[in-house]
Amino acid sequence: MNIPLVDLKANYHSIKNEIDNAIQDVLDNSSFIMGPYVKKFEEDFARFCQVKHGIGCANGTAAIHLALLAAGVKKDDEVLTVPNTFIATTECISYVGGKIKFVDVVPQTALIDIEALEKAITRKTKALIVVDLYGQMPDMQRIREIAVKHDLFVIEDAAQAHAAEWNGHQPGFYGDIACFSFFPAKNLGCYGDGGAVITNYDELAEKLRLYVNHGRTTKYEHIIEGYNYRLDASQAAILDVKLAHLQNWTELRRQHARFYDKNLPSKVGRIIEAKGAKHVYYMYEIRTQQRDLLMAYLKQQGIECGIHYPIPLHLQQAYASLGFKKGQFSVSEQLAQEIVSIPLYPELTAEQRQYIVDHIQTFVHQR
Numbered sequence: 001m002n003i004p005l006v007d008l009k010a011n012y013h014s015i016k017n018e019i020d021n022a023i024q025d026v027l028d029n030s031s032f033i034m035g036p037y038v039k040k041f042e043e044d045f046a047r048f049c050q051v052k053h054g055i056g057c058a059n060g061t062a063a064i065h066l067a068l069l070a071a072g073v074k075k076d077d078e079v080l081t082v083p084n085t086f087i088a089t090t091e092c093i094s095y096v097g098g099k100i101k102f103v104d105v106v107p108q109t110a111l112i113d114i115e116a117l118e119k120a121i122t123r124k125t126k127a128l129i130v131v132d133l134y135g136q137m138p139d140m141q142r143i144r145e146i147a148v149k150h151d152l153f154v155i156e157d158a159a160q161a162h163a164a165e166w167n168g169h170q171p172g173f174y175g176d177i178a179c180f181s182f183f184p185a186k187n188l189g190c191y192g193d194g195g196a197v198i199t200n201y202d203e204l205a206e207k208l209r210l211y212v213n214h215g216r217t218t219k220y221e222h223i224i225e226g227y228n229y230r231l232d233a234s235q236a237a238i239l240d241v242k243l244a245h246l247q248n249w250t251e252l253r254r255q256h257a258r259f260y261d262k263n264l265p266s267k268v269g270r271i272i273e274a275k276g277a278k279h280v281y282y283m284y285e286i287r288t289q290q291r292d293l294l295m296a297y298l299k300q301q302g303i304e305c306g307i308h309y310p311i312p313l314h315l316q317q318a319y320a321s322l323g324f325k326k327g328q329f330s331v332s333e334q335l336a337q338e339i340v341s342i343p344l345y346p347e348l349t350a351e352q353r354q355y356i357v358d359h360i361q362t363f364v365h366q367r
């Protein structure tokens with residue numbers, strides 16, 4: 001059996017006719033930039049997320065950059081985030097001249113340590129980027145309370161967390177702005193690059209709309225300098241088709257996760273779903289100190305795994321000049337050494353997931 005970490009072909013073939021028709025429709029109408037397809041997806045996505053405004057953009061990185069611009073983060077403002085995330089989260093802090101300040105995570109969920117967060121706030125702290133890693137939101141209610149107390153702007157990096165919830169609320173409810181990536185492998189992914197920012201605040205939505213399209217108010221009027229960060233119409237049309245399936249796909253992901261929770265051997269560690277969270281399992285994570293051996297064994301059995309992420313950001317060469325040290329964020333460092341992502345996607349069959357569990361069990365029993 002060959003089981004990829006993510007199966008984009010299986011996903012496409014499950015909705016092929018709908019997708020092909022949507023792409024053909026964009027071609028027939030030849031409306032490629034902004035226009036009705038983007039508008040419709042933005043409205044549908046905002047409704048899905050239960051927020052007032054949705055603004056499509058070029059990718060998840062652009063989404064975070066837009067959020068920091070709208071937040072007014074400027075040179076030397078401190079922005080707090082975690083080291084165990086994709087570099088896009090911190091690159092955007094640098095794009096606006098902000099200062100990256102890391103807060104470690106807790107081992108149970110791999111999400112931000114809220115006690116450490118409050119201690120890390122200084123007079124220079126302007127914003128916080130909360131990362132909903134693997135598809136799970138941290139305790140956003142507490143984070144919101146802390147942010148209000150210290151007058152911090154809250155950005156949610158929900159690139160991995162479409163349809164996730166904290167206390168029944170999706171990204172965009174507790175944060176000022178939430179950012180999404182529609183990279184093909186994401187829970188809601190397009191067929192190229194895509195992203196979105198969402199917010200409940202009219203004033204922020206207005207700024208985001210300006211920044212995303214050259215600061216334009218009309219075709220030839222630009223009231224600020226902005227960016228060409230627009231979402232392609234063809235991607236918007238694809239996303240609109242896929243959005244209608246997202247709730248169902250999310251339930252399937254959760255069913256597979258429950259199967260893994262129940263059937264994986266207790267000797268392998270897990271990232272748990274916290275009480276209050278609805279985890280949407282962009283990735284299902286296990287932990288082992290024998291990661292290389294386990295991954296090599298599973299590869300031999302045709303099971304592809306991944307590591308998200310093997311090097312925490314504070315130890316990346318890109319940030320060598322910032323003076324972070326090994327041991328400074330020990331939980332993130334430990335996770336980086338032990339974490340393994342195993343295949344989980346809506347189209348995974350009962351036979352495939354049993355095969356994965358059986359082989360992890362065999363590996364564990366051989367040790």
Ligand SMILES: Cc1ncc(COP(=O)(O)O)c(C=O)c1O
Pocket residue numbers: 059060061062085086088089131157159160180181182183193194195
């Ligand atoms: C946590 C996180 N933030 C940001 C991004 C950036 O998104 P994109 O690749 O669409 O620019 C990603 C996607 O890879 C991500 O996983």
